[in-house]
Amino acid sequence: MKTNRVFCAAALLLALSACGPVSDTKTPDPRLDWWREARFGLFIHWGLYAVPGGEWNGETRYGEWIRSTARIPLETYDEFVHAFNPVHFDAEEWVSAALEAGMRYMVITTKHHDGFCLFDSKFTDFDIMSTPFQRDIMAELSEVARGRGLRLGWYHSIMDWHHPDYLPRRDWEDDRTADGADFTRYVAYLRNQVTELLTGYGNVDIMWFDGEWENTWKPACGRALYDLCLDLQPSVIVNNRVGGGRSGMEGMTRDGRYSGDFGTPEQQIPAAGLSGVDWETCMTMNNHWGYNKHDHNHKSAAELIRILADIVSKGGNFLLNVGPRPDGRFPKASVDRLREIGEWMKVNGDAVYGTQAGPFANLEWGRCTQKALDSGGTRLFLHVFDWPGDRKLRVPGIFNSPLRAVLMAAPGQALTVFRDEDAIVIELPRRAPDARNSVVALDIQGRPDISEPPVFRADHSIFIDHMDVEIVTDRENVDIHYTLDGSVPTADSPSADGPVRLEKTMTLTARLFREGKAVSGPASAEYRKVKPRPALIARGLRRGIGYEYYEGDWDRLPDFDRLEPVKQGTLDDFGFGPRDREEYFSFRYTGFIRIPRDGVYTFFTDSDDGSSLTIGPKLVVDNDGLHGLTEKSGTIALARGIHPIMAGFFEKTGHDELTVSIQGPGLKKQPIPRKMLYTNR
Incomplete structure (x- = not known):
């Protein structure tokens, strides 16, 4: 994972607010058949970072990125090897927890960005065999999972903060010079370890890569690694993070130059699904991927059940994370939620497994998944989040004739069904059998014939x-x-x-x-x-944009007015030229933009990490927070002439990029031309 990211309730509600009529017709690929059927899997982030439990020097906000975010020297971090002794680890318990939750596959970190390996590797001593535990976690899990029918995948980080040949170094590591480092040697090391993982543990179903965004990892490296995986195990499926090109936490590859079999939205759900594309949302239960003993901000089981329904209704898979404790046990809060989800899945699993995206753009009361029936009809699974007070469930804009409707919780009791104008109406009992998500199975003649609103x-x-x-x-x-x-x-x-x-x-x-x-x-x-925002009368301006450069560690854009800039001056555009480091920095750009004529203009920021754009006093683009390369936009009506402009940007770790663009009357979308920018400095 790129870094710790808080998935707030507001973001969840936004993601759940839209449901697109997604075409779920995907390119046939026998390798992916089981994965498309499974829909629900367990993600596990575990390693040395579990030892401090998210706490360092009195700060309690850390997770699996703790070595980087807390700036722990390599020699100090290496001491965790001697403290990692998960005596309560039991592969049977982990596999049972996944299966009882209704999960069909598991993906576990074989190596995260810190470079520590949970398997016995002959290419490094920085692995599980150097700990007091001295048992190969991957060997035990693969044996149990295979015996119990749970599909298994390996997460493996391309980034490696421990290996001497991995580049770039963290910019705060003053004691680790890059002299003598050879990235090509690191690539050979990486390929050797991937070979170990795909030849030493029997059949592996998924290779789930991460940490691909730094500029040393080129698309050609990703294609070669993808090919290696399929050469070693032709049936393995590989996520799109094997190569660059991922569009931020939206998780989808931006163009066709990159390899991978499925996209990986992180901590979010595509608002309208992704037609014809295989994708999997990975998400934490609380705010961290790795174990944090202070993080009690867990999503409820009801939230997670609805998230599962939302993802599947849009044609995706759900990979739900658990960060085990350093002793090898799942946290109780995670166990409780997995158990509750499993209870719901025992009743409603048919509404998840092997289903396709629902045919409706929007359902006010919930979500819909579907399955084709052998008879030529279709079974619509209606996931009812909000039980109608009048007991009448309206399924709008559908021309098909209804055949039969039952509650999944009471399959032997047929419900009354009738038509009202464009809608099929189902009469429901007074109370919902499950307030979290009650599922109605509605059989209709033929394939769905849906009339969406204009x-x-x-x-x-x-x-x-x-x-x-x-x-x-x-x-x-x-x-x-x-x-x-x-x-x-x-x-x-x-x-x-x-x-x-x-x-x-x-x-x-x-x-x-x-x-x-x-x-x-x-x-x-x-x-x-609206009235266009009036222009300023400004004199003494010259071409360019003013900048202020700052250094610090932020998860969101800082309050610049409370900070003292490290340096300031004038640039031609929104560049990073004056920076003194590759990470942990921020810029505020201030100046003026000349608008050619009255009109409504759209501004864009495409950034990694967060950014914003303000025209006068109005925040036009809010692209804040920790994320990969992500574009957001906003519109404003402006009069012809000069207007104040301010852009903010911050970078925590990993890749960094900022593009500020404009589109409007007579202007196709483009980075703001230098000739439109002015400063009074």
Whole structure:
């Protein structure tokens, strides 16, 4: 993992707020068949970092990155080898915990970024055999997992802070020179260890790489390592972190130059799924991947059950993490949650295993997964998070005839089903059998024939003079009717035969009709008429952007006004040229931007780690926090002329990058041209 990242409740609610109608048609690949069926797996982060339990010099915020984030010298960290003695480790218990939770596979760290190996490697002494424990964890787990029918994968870090030939060094390691280091020798070491893992432990189902983002690891290295894995075990599947190109914590590869079989969103769920792509969300139960004895901020079992349903409803897999204690036991909070999830899976597992993404763009009450039936029909699994007070569960915009509906918790009791306009309605009992997620199995004739609400196409949600909004649908033989006051359209409402022109703030609502009857739910959006932010009268400006450079350790953008810059001056653009280190630094860029004409402009920051962009007093782009290369954007109406601009950026560890772009009237999306930037310094 890139670093400790807090997954807050707000982010979870945002991820759960959208459900896309995802095409789950993927390229056939027999290697992936079992993985696509499994849907749910256990991630384990374990190693020397469990010994301090997240605490160092009175600070309690650390996890598996503790050697780097706490800046522990190598010689000091090596002492953990003598303290790592997990006498309570029991492979049977770990495998049983996964299976009883309904998990079909397990992925465990063979080596994390600290370089310590949980297996017996002949290429290093920095491994489990140098500890008092002296038992090969991988050997014991592989034997038990194989015997119990649990698929097994190896996490293996490309980054290695311990090996003398790995580059780059951490910038705080003043006592470790890079003189004599040879990265090609390190690559040979890495390949030797991967060979050990794929030849010494029987069949391995997954190679799960990480730590690929530093600039020494090139795409060609990733392709060669991917090929090595398949040469050694042709049936193994490999994640996309084997090579560069991962787009931040969204976890998907940006273009086709890179290798890997599936994407790896981290601590997040793609809002609308990922059509035709294999992907797996990996997520912590609390705020850390590795064991932190002070971290009690656990997601509830109910949250985790709903997260599982959300991910599977969008066509993904869920890899849920546990960070074992240094004595080899799972923390009680993790055990309790795995047990609760397992109880739910015993009743509702068929709504998870082997299912495909649901066909609905949005369901107000929950999520949907589906399976094709041998009869030619389809079983829709309706995951009900919010039990309807009137006991009527509406499944909107579906043309298929319903055949039968039952609760998974009471499969022998058929529920009453009827049609109401575009919806299938199911009458439910007064109380939900499971307040966390009650699943209704609805059988329908044929493959799902879904009529989603129409879609609005507009450049922005704000405008200055007027705006034309297109209302479109991929349905045939339907009419689109709309209203401008937020009311639900009827067949007598105006017909959208072309773009709808808006000249003042309006709430546009549209719905599909066929032969005068509604055949979709309504779609609604507000479009606001705004005044452009006035320009400044500024004199004495010259080309460039002012900068202030800072050094420190942050997880979010600092309050620059409370800091003293290390240096300051003027640059041509948003560059890092003045920095004195590769990590643990920040920049604030301040100046002015010349806007060519009145209009609505979109600004973008694409950064690793966090960034922001402000025009005048308005925060336009919030791309803050610890993450890989991630782009976010925002819009603002600006008058022609000079406007204040401020961009913030910070880098903790790993790769660093910042691109600030603009798009607007007469300007295609591009990095802000130098000729548009000014300073009064």
